[in-house]
Amino acid sequence: MDKSYKIAIIGGTGKVGRYLASRALENGYQVRMLVRNPAKLSFRDERIEIVEGNVQNLEDIQKLLIDCQVVINSFGQPIREKPIYSN
Ligand SMILES: NC(=O)c1ccc[n+]([C@@H]2O[C@H](COP(=O)([O-])OP(=O)(O)OC[C@H]3O[C@@H](n4cnc5c(N)ncnc54)[C@H](OP(=O)(O)O)[C@@H]3O)[C@@H](O)[C@H]2O)c1
Structure with a gap:
């Protein structure tokens, strides 16, 4: 894969x-993450661009994907929240 690619990651605060x-950065890719609450980020790197938002908000997704060639979705269903997979 072209090393100049920017990878969009949904669920970047998760395991x-x-x-x-971290693997994408190690391999020389650019990374942008959609994060609901940046204060929750336990893994920080100045090379990671953060888009604050929610996967259920189309505008946030559009902002996340600008200039990205790859998108990886790793969100997980939080306990006690409305189901996100069916939405
Ligand atoms: N960990 C494993 O070993 C494993 C193995 C097999 C499959 N999986 C699957 O991989 C996925 C991720 O697993 P995980 O262990 O990384 O889960 P996790 O640690 O619970 O992380 C879930 C991530 O989803 C984000 N998220 C939830 N709702 C969101 C929303 N509405 N908008 C934006 N982001 C949202 C969470 O953000 P917040 O921090 O804002 O809540 C968090 O970053 C799950 O579907 C899981 O079933 C995991």
Whole structure:
């Protein structure tokens, strides 16, 4: 894959998303993550662009995907929240 690619990651504060973001950076890719609450980010790197938003909001998704060639979705259903998969 072209190393100039920018990878959009949904669920970057989660276990899978965090791992994917760190591996993408290690391999020289650019990373942009959709994050509901940036204060929750336990993994920080100045090379990661953050888009604050919710996967259920189309405008947030559109903002996330600008200039990205790849998108990886790693969101998980939070307990006690409305189902996101069916939506
Ligand atoms: N971990 C594993 O070993 C494993 C194995 C097999 C499959 N999976 C699957 O992989 C997925 C991710 O797993 P995980 O362990 O990384 O889960 P996780 O640690 O619970 O992370 C879930 C991520 O989804 C995000 N998210 C939830 N609702 C969102 C919304 N409305 N908008 C934007 N982001 C939202 C969470 O953001 P917030 O921080 O804002 O809540 C968090 O970043 C799940 O579907 C899981 O079933 C995981």
